[in-house]
Amino acid sequence: MTSTEHGTHVPISSRAREERDGKEPTVDFGLLSGFSFACRPDCGLCCYATPAVSAEESARLLQIEPSTPFLEGQGGYSLIASRPEGGACHFLKANRCRCHPDRPFPCREYPLTAHVGTRVQVTTCLSCPGVDLSRLALWNRADGAHSPAVGFQEEIAAITAETLKHPVGVWIEFNSRRVAKLRMRMQRHELWSEPDELRARLLAELPLPGSDDFPPGSPPTEEEGLATLPLFYEKDRGCVSFYAREEGWAAFVLRETGGKGDSLGVFAPPDTPPSLTPQAEQLLRGYLAYLVRRDQLLWAVYYETAHHPDASLEELAEAFLLEAGTQVMARAFFRARMNGLTGKRLEVEDLERGIRATDSDLLDLPTYGRVL
Ligand code: SF4
Ligand code: SF4
Numbered sequence: 001m002t003s004t005e006h007g008t009h010v011p012i013s014s015r016a017r018e019e020r021d022g023k024e025p026t027v028d029f030g031l032l033s034g035f036s037f038a039c040r041p042d043c044g045l046c047c048y049a050t051p052a053v054s055a056e057e058s059a060r061l062l063q064i065e066p067s068t069p070f071l072e073g074q075g076g077y078s079l080i081a082s083r084p085e086g087g088a089c090h091f092l093k094a095n096r097c098r099c100h101p102d103r104p105f106p107c108r109e110y111p112l113t114a115h116v117g118t119r120v121q122v123t124t125c126l127s128c129p130g131v132d133l134s135r136l137a138l139w140n141r142a143d144g145a146h147s148p149a150v151g152f153q154e155e156i157a158a159i160t161a162e163t164l165k166h167p168v169g170v171w172i173e174f175n176s177r178r179v180a181k182l183r184m185r186m187q188r189h190e191l192w193s194e195p196d197e198l199r200a201r202l203l204a205e206l207p208l209p210g211s212d213d214f215p216p217g218s219p220p221t222e223e224e225g226l227a228t229l230p231l232f233y234e235k236d237r238g239c240v241s242f243y244a245r246e247e248g249w250a251a252f253v254l255r256e257t258g259g260k261g262d263s264l265g266v267f268a269p270p271d272t273p274p275s276l277t278p279q280a281e282q283l284l285r286g287y288l289a290y291l292v293r294r295d296q297l298l299w300a301v302y303y304e305t306a307h308h309p310d311a312s313l314e315e316l317a318e319a320f321l322l323e324a325g326t327q328v329m330a331r332a333f334f335r336a337r338m339n340g341l342t343g344k345r346l347e348v349e350d351l352e353r354g355i356r357a358t359d360s361d362l363l364d365l366p367t368y369g370r371v372l
Contacts, residue, residue: 027114027163028121029156031293034135034145035124037111037152043129044095045233047088048254050079051106060102065091080104086226086241087258095256108158109372113296116168117369118176121295122159124152126287127360129233133352137279137286139293140206162372175369182302182368191305191312195298198313202292206285207318209326215271216330217323218244226254232335232357240264242334251338267337274333280351284328287355288321291362295369302368324362331357 052073053061061068061080069081069090082089091098097107111128115121124131138145186192193201220228222243229241231254238261241254248268253261276284291297301316308316332346332354341350 026119027160028119029149030144031121031123031290032112032149032152032156034138034147034149035152036132036150037124037128037130037155039130040233042095042238043233044088044092044256045231045239046107046110046125046128047092047097048082048086048231048239049089049106050082051089051104052077052079053104057102057104061091061099061104064099064102082227083256083258085258086229086254088239088256092256105158105162105372109155109162112152112155112159113363114159114163114372115294115296115299115367115369116171116175116372117295117299117367118172118179119295120163120168120172120372122156123294123296123363125360125363126290127232127356127358129356133283133355136290136355137282139287140203140282140285140289142203144293159372166372168372171370178368179302182305186305186313189310191310193313198298198317199292201314202317202321203289206288206292207321207325208281208284208288209273209322209329211272213322213326214273214330216269216326218269219249220244222250226258226260229254230331230357230361232331232353234335234338237262237264249334251334264338267334269330270333274329275345276329276351277345277347279348280346283348283351283355284325287328287351288325291321291324292317296363296365296367299367299369300365303366324358327358327361328354330354 050071053070054077058068058070058078070078071081073079080089080091091103097103111125111131112122113125115123126133126136135145135147183192219230219242222245224243226241229243231239231241234240237253239254240251242249242251245266248266250266251264253264255261297320298317301313301320304316304320305311305313328351329346332350335353335357336342336344336346336350346354
């Protein structure tokens with residue numbers, strides 16, 4: 001998923017023609033505003049994955065390596081197998097992709113991802129250490145962080161081309177009908193809010209985690225499997241993962257070939273909200289405001305209505321944001337302890353680490369729509 005072109009300005013919005021049914025779905029790139037990206041060659045974090053491949057892509061990969069291991073996927077797609085015990089994709093070796101020119105679409109679009117609801121909206125995964133988070137705090141302003149996105153040119157081109165390959169217009173129509181039904185049902189019980197109004201209300205009063213939200217929910221245990229654990233990139237250490245133990249959260253280096261490398265210690269998560277510098281609080285607000293603007297979060301809220309039939313959209317959205325904020329603060333605290341920083345207020349750099357250790361989990365939430 002490495003990118004070779006950096007520092008190139010890209011447009012922040014564009015249109016792509018959906019050829020199969022003659023419709024023209026808009027691909028909204030607005031959430032890339034203010035971000036820049038340059039892949040870090042020492043990282044490899046995004047390759048601890050099982051990317052989905054089309055039949056055409058798997059045929060190309062089999063030409064490169066006839067023994068490529070595939071797993072069964074959905075909708076005519078296969079998955080490139082990763083190594084056992086949480087290891088990286090079969091093609092990753094010493095942080096290099098062995099099929100880079102022929103890597104499949106999920107690898108070519110990363111760190112971007114496109115969500116299809118009633119439109120196609122592109123967002124950037126903030127767990128990628130190549131994405132600069134310095135302007136994220138500005139998303140808490142009414143005008144957002146409007147400035148050109150930098151360095152995503154290849155990834156935008158990949159998404160634009162992929163949009164043309166699918167019946168996106170048909171998906172959008174299907175999703176629109178689904179949401180119309182949900183709206184009718186929820187309106188009858190006064191649980192519905194129109195998306196724009198809901199977003200405006202949440203942005204006007206962002207729910208920030210408090211004492212009631214701590215201690216935070218725990219990551220999976222080791223027994224649930226290393227592949228299920230959260231993952232982040234730590235400079236000079238590589239990919240680090242953590243799991244829940246009785247005494248706290250245990251951190252360790254995850255090996256590319258699978259299995260645990262160096263242990264980095266066990267640290268109790270905070271049982272009250274850690275204190276933040278004013279700048280760190282601004283960053284947390286900016287992150288939550290960014291989540292409010294992501295369609296993926298709204299559509300994850302729609303999905304959640306099936307499990308909470310008596311809750312309003314606003315209550316569910318607030319619960320998502322509080323959980324996201326709590327995890328960011330807790331993981332920031334955990335990473336600060338892991339690096340020997342104790343008893344201090346969390347600063348912007350700590351909060352950034354918390355966001356990076358959390359965001360990909362949020363982008364994995366099931367939604368009422370789909371990813372491209
Ligand atoms: S996570 Fe980001 S920085 Fe790391 S290898 Fe992937 S694209 Fe590059
Ligand atoms: S195919 Fe290449 S870029 Fe994609 S996950 Fe595997 S190693 Fe990484």
